[in-house]
Amino acid sequence: MPNSVTRRTFGGATLGAALALAMIGGPALAQTKTLRLSHHLQPGHLVDVASHRFADLVSEATGGEIAIEVFPAGQIAGLRQGAEAVQLGTVDIVWSDFGTLANWRPEYGFVSLPFMFQGDDHFEAVFGGPVGEELAASLKENLNIETLGYGNAGFRVIATRDAPVNGPEDLVGVRIRVPEVxxxxxxxxAIDANPTPMAWGEVYTALQTGVINAVENPAEGLAVGDMNEVTNYLSRTLHIMTDVNLFANGAMMEGLTEEQQAAMREAAATAVDEFNTATREASASYWDELAATMEVVEEPDRAAFQAAMAPVWDDFTAATGDAGQHWIDVVTAAAPN
Known part of the structure; x- marks a missing residue:
């Protein structure tokens, strides 16, 4: 990954000092509560960096009362499994997305509709305002999830093994890895490709062996995953915005003291805000890193992709009714002029 994007990007906070030994005969030391944080991305990905930043901030703010252990790369749960585990409380904290949560509440799939978001400013207008607050309340009520922060992991591009992608017709019949969303x-x-849901940890080998012929992801995910080693062409389609949010089990949060809850929320706000800033700054660097070894289509026919994928919106509202249409309406209304 680019040298300019390291954990130093996030301030280099250190772990909080351990509690001092009590005086002889005084009160016993407080017992550390250990929470498990899961994500599906590789060590070194900005999500992983933000996870450790969050853990350090929580430890510091609570004087070591809460320790957060980070499990990257799907070690204890993949993307879908983690989203389910945080609802059940078998994992305390997870990075996940609304498209995955749509497996339990289909209306949340609105975030992953193709060409829903116009850019980073549109993301900020939605998730940083009243819509974000409404979403957080909905998640708490429906899935027992407390939202600690909304992350923007970037807009997605397409990497292929065998041929460049200029328009949707170039993906007809192509086996392309997609998340389980x-x-x-x-x-x-909708564009007559052959979408193949697959855990991220399996993608490199699947491309290497020809099980799949293409993958779509933000540039960072492709670069950190070394997908340029097993693909040859890169197309800047920007077809779907990728949200990756820090979620906690609601019951776990309620079991903390008020001071501990406040520390968790403040630490998350800092870590996720820094993650969003770093992602924006690194986006061009990751694209350039991939472009150095791949044949690049900088300006594919995005209008053709948008038109071809438009029926997905109709299918979504037909399946989710007023609930799904509501979220489309509020996101559309928040678009910058």
């Missing part, structure tokens, strides 16, 4: 599957079915 219904909206993604529907989007690539």
């Amino acid at each position: 219904p909206t993604f599957v529907n989007a690539f079915n």
Whole structure:
């Protein structure tokens, strides 16, 4: 990954000092509560960096009362499994996305609709305002999830093994890896590709062996995953915005003291804000890193992709009714003029 994007990007906070030994005969030391944080991305990905930043801030703010252990790369749960585990409380904290949560509440798939968001400013207008607050309340009520922060991991591009992608016709019949998210599957079915849901940890080998012929992800995910070693062409389609949010089990949060809850929320706000800033700054660097070894299509026919994928919106509202249409309406209304 680029040398300019390291944990130093996030301030280099250190772990809080251990509690001092009590005086002889005085009160016993407080017992450390250990929480498990899971994500599906590789060590070194900005999500992993932000996870450790969050853990350090929590430890510091609570004087070591809370320790957060980070499990990257799907060590204890993949993307879908983690989203389910945080609802059940078998994992305390997870980075996940609304498209994955749509497996339990289909209306949340609105975030992953193709070409829903116009850019980073549109993301900020939605998630940093009243819509974000409404979403957080909805998640707490429906899935027992407390939202600690909304992350923007960037807009997605397409890497292929065998031929460049200029328009949707170039993906007809192509086996392309997509996450285990219904909206993604529907989007690539709409252009007659062959979407193949697959855990991220399996993608490199699947491309290497020809099980799949393409993958779509933000540039960072492709670069950190070394996908340029097993693909040859890169197309800047920007077809779906990638949200990756820091979620906590609601019951776990309620079991903390008020001071501990406040420390968790403040630490998350800092870490996720720094993650969003770093992602924006690193986006061009990751694209350039990939472009140095791949044949690049900088300006594919995005209008053709948008038109071809438009039926996915109709299918989504037909399946989710007023609930899904509501979220489309509020996001559309928040678009910058």
